[in-house]
Amino acid sequence: MGRSMGDGMARVLIIGSGGIGRRxxxxxxxxxxxxxxxxxxxxxxxxxxxxxxxxxESHADLATVDLKAFDLAVICAxxxxxxxxxxxxxxxRLPFMVExxxxxxxxxxxxxxxxxxxxxxxxxxxxxxxxAPEILALREKIAAGLIGDLRLVYVNSSQDFPKxxxxxxxxxxxxxxxxxxxxxxxxxxxxxxxxxLMGRPVAVASMxxxxxxxxxxxxxxxxVSIRFASGAMANVTINQFQKPNVAxxxxxxxxxxxxxxxxxxxxxxDDSGRPRETRDYMDGLVPTEAHQxxxxxxxxxxxxxxxxxxCSLATLSEAxxxxxxxxxxxxxxxxxxxxxx
Numbered sequence: 361m362g363r364s365m366g367d368g369m370a371r372v373l374i375i376g377s378g379g380i381g382r383r384x385x386x387x388x389x390x391x392x393x394x395x396x397x398x399x400x401x402x403x404x405x406x407x408x409x410x411x412x413x414x415x416x417e418s419h420a421d422l423a424t425v426d427l428k429a430f431d432l433a434v435i436c437a438x439x440x441x442x443x444x445x446x447x448x449x450x451x452x453r454l455p456f457m458v459e460x461x462x463x464x465x466x467x468x469x470x471x472x473x474x475x476x477x478x479x480x481x482x483x484x485x486x487x488x489x490x491x492a493p494e495i496l497a498l499r500e501k502i503a504a505g506l507i508g509d510l511r512l513v514y515v516n517s518s519q520d521f522p523k524x525x526x527x528x529x530x531x532x533x534x535x536x537x538x539x540x541x542x543x544x545x546x547x548x549x550x551x552x553x554x555x556x557l558m559g560r561p562v563a564v565a566s567m568x569x570x571x572x573x574x575x576x577x578x579x580x581x582x583x584v585s586i587r588f589a590s591g592a593m594a595n596v597t598i599n600q601f602q603k604p605n606v607a608x609x610x611x612x613x614x615x616x617x618x619x620x621x622x623x624x625x626x627x628x629x630d631d632s633g634r635p636r637e638t639r640d641y642m643d644g645l646v647p648t649e650a651h652q653x654x655x656x657x658x659x660x661x662x663x664x665x666x667x668x669x670x671c672s673l674a675t676l677s678e679a680x681x682x683x684x685x686x687x688x689x690x691x692x693x694x695x696x697x698x699x700x701x
Contacts, residue, residue, distance in 0.1 A: 371395050371432075373432070391660050438532045438538045456481070457486055486674075510557065517549075584596040
């Protein structure tokens with residue numbers, strides 16, 4: 361499996377121990393299959409992580425780490441740092457998962473992907489919905505032809521973001537150069553889902569703005585339309601200030617529809633107003649606990665992939681397509697054009 365697996369445990373290096381890094385630390389710790397180390401330049405965060413988790417090594421600087429001693433890296437640093445960290449993992453031939461989005465510009469992305477491919481290492485991007493049971497079921501039903509040919513998708517993913525992240529003005533979210541905002545941060549998950557379900561995007565058009573949230577340089581609202589090589593289309597609507605937490609998607613095919621409302625997946629094949637079938641994939645679960653549990657599922661998926669098992673998490677090339685959609689969406693409104701991808 362890796363280079364240090366004498367005890368059957370993978371040596372996992374978490375790079376960045378902020379909010380998302382701690383979710384991964386909990387996730388990998390819960391697998392019972394990993395020995396954990398961290399890199400965290402912020403002294404306060406590093407000391408907190410040392411107190412919270414069973415950490416073997418703690419470093420302030422990646423330059424002090426022998427990357428070749430590890431089996432897997434999990435890159436949780438801000439997105440503007442992803443490309444150099446990916447390149448460092450490739451140079452050390454260290455398999456890794458990098459958090460989304462892949463980057464904040466296309467600068468260096470293709471060279472980093474080429475370096476990873478030349479190194480021949482496992483590399484995935486942390487679009488966690490790809491291990492969500494409802495998304496896996498959705499994809500299976502579409503692939504099985506339940507709704508015929510998928511031709512159109514509508515998505516509305518909106519919530520009162522400050523309620524869930526009250527410190528948003530002091531985080532990467534407030535700064536577009538670090539990957540914050542409704543498009544690069546929030547919509548990124550949806551773009552990945554659409555690429556996974558619909559294939560290669562060929563054009564994007566959008567409008568976006570900061571309509572309500574103060575104290576940031578990023579947009580809190582976006583309306584994005586995407587065309588795919590298959591001819592299918594999708595429309596994505598996001599705002600981050602409304603009070604209800606809405607996550608609704610309609611997948612419209614030539615023989616019926618699938619709708620997803622949070623974790624509730626329904627199949628519709630007539631105009632009776634009643635679905636043919638409905639299932640809540642979080643029935644009986646506590647949402648906050650179930651969300652953290654998905655980081656354990658994701659950790660196990662990466663550890664399984666190290667063993668050579670199939671992995672549904674996004675590849676670097678797929679994440680590149682999602683990034684191109686996001687950057688194209690920004691360019692569309694900035695220049696008042698439809699952007700060809």
